[in-house]
Amino acid sequence: MADVSQPALILQGVTKAFASLVAVDAIDLELRTGEFLTLLGSSGSGKTTTLNMVAGFIKPTEGRILIDGHDATHIPPHKRGIGMVFQNYALFPHLTVGQNIGFPLTRTPKAERAGLVREALRLVGLEGLEDRFPRQLSGGQQQRIAFARAVVYRPRLLLMDEPFGALDKRLRETLQLEVRRLHQELGITILHVTHDQEEAIVLSDRIAIFSRGRIEQLDSPKGIYERPKTLFVADFIGDANIFRGEISHDGGNIAVEGDGWCLHGPSQHSGEFTAGTRAGLVVRPDKISLASVNSPITPGIQRIMARVRQVVYLGETVKYELEALDQTVYARPRADASAFAPVPGEEAYLEWRLEHGMIVQGT
Numbered sequence: 001m002a003d004v005s006q007p008a009l010i011l012q013g014v015t016k017a018f019a020s021l022v023a024v025d026a027i028d029l030e031l032r033t034g035e036f037l038t039l040l041g042s043s044g045s046g047k048t049t050t051l052n053m054v055a056g057f058i059k060p061t062e063g064r065i066l067i068d069g070h071d072a073t074h075i076p077p078h079k080r081g082i083g084m085v086f087q088n089y090a091l092f093p094h095l096t097v098g099q100n101i102g103f104p105l106t107r108t109p110k111a112e113r114a115g116l117v118r119e120a121l122r123l124v125g126l127e128g129l130e131d132r133f134p135r136q137l138s139g140g141q142q143q144r145i146a147f148a149r150a151v152v153y154r155p156r157l158l159l160m161d162e163p164f165g166a167l168d169k170r171l172r173e174t175l176q177l178e179v180r181r182l183h184q185e186l187g188i189t190i191l192h193v194t195h196d197q198e199e200a201i202v203l204s205d206r207i208a209i210f211s212r213g214r215i216e217q218l219d220s221p222k223g224i225y226e227r228p229k230t231l232f233v234a235d236f237i238g239d240a241n242i243f244r245g246e247i248s249h250d251g252g253n254i255a256v257e258g259d260g261w262c263l264h265g266p267s268q269h270s271g272e273f274t275a276g277t278r279a280g281l282v283v284r285p286d287k288i289s290l291a292s293v294n295s296p297i298t299p300g301i302q303r304i305m306a307r308v309r310q311v312v313y314l315g316e317t318v319k320y321e322l323e324a325l326d327q328t329v330y331a332r333p334r335a336d337a338s339a340f341a342p343v344p345g346e347e348a349y350l351e352w353r354l355e356h357g358m359i360v361q362g363t
């Protein structure tokens with residue numbers, strides 16, 4: 001794999017405004033060589049506009065785009081040396097599979113081109129389909145051909161725009177693993193756009209969370225899930241229970257206080273927060289267990305009383321919807337984690353270890 005310490009792509013103060021609407025607001029971003037980086041956000045967050053500026057389809061209002069250290073801000077798309085995979089495959093219906101894959105190799109000698117096409121088909125597991133037409137293939141096969149065409153000439157950078165959006169869930173998950181394998185095998189540098197959180201977590205080395213044209217957080221999937229820097233990120237990635245209030249200190253401990261309640265957080269972070277500032281205590285549903293109202297208190301455990309609204313069996317886990325501290329709270333313990341299984345209308349304690357509560361400043 002290439003040296004990941006060297007950036008393949010650099011965005012410097014990149015802004016895109018459409019009249020009075022600022023779609024991308026002065027973002028800075030570095031993509032390391034050989035890295036898989038995902039731009040993740042909801043519709044209108046600026047992620048696709050950013051990808052289109054990297055591709056050259058849209059010109060930035062301000063800022064610079066550097067590819068392999070060269071200023072590509074005003075270079076047309078076909079001269080940027082990048083490959084692209086789209087949601088709608090973008091295959092030529094009148095060309096065979098082999099001709100589609102070989103399309104970027106028009107200047108390559110015919111014999112060499114045929115070998116590269118065969119190798120690309122081998123990589124995506126579709127050997128022997130050179131003479132078929134796109135209409136003769138399934139959606140998953142067509143997307144594999146689109147990947148093969150994008151990587152056949154080993155582009156310096158591969159851009160992927162919602163590549164699995166048109167596929168059903170099982171096929172989408174299968175192709176995600178295929179793309180992960182291809183990335184590891186080929187060492188390609190990939191910039192990927194999606195609104196699918198699970199897809200981003202499965203595929204990415206790092207994820208950039210977009211909101212209102214800005215990057216809220218850039219981190220590894222684990223860092224974003226376990227150490228969100230803003231309440232927006234905590235709420236956007238995965239399921240999260242957020243108890244909003246104000247920071248307070250009790251000796252060496254830190255807590256978030258609301259109307260009649262006080263929840264403690266990890267003591268090792270107590271020096272990072274100022275008393276009286278707005279914050280939220282974030283607890284993931286899978287970190288919460290349920291206990292009967294008669295159960296004893298365990299040291300190091302935070303607990304609150306709740307009332308069960310709904311219970312949904314999900315196989316390995318059970319999802320509980322509860323009411324606690326005047327808000328809806330979710331718990332998702334393992335189905336075999338405890339013999340205690342409250343039913344709708346029943347009261348129970350929600351419990352979690354103090355270190356599993358994340359305190360994040362903000363409103």
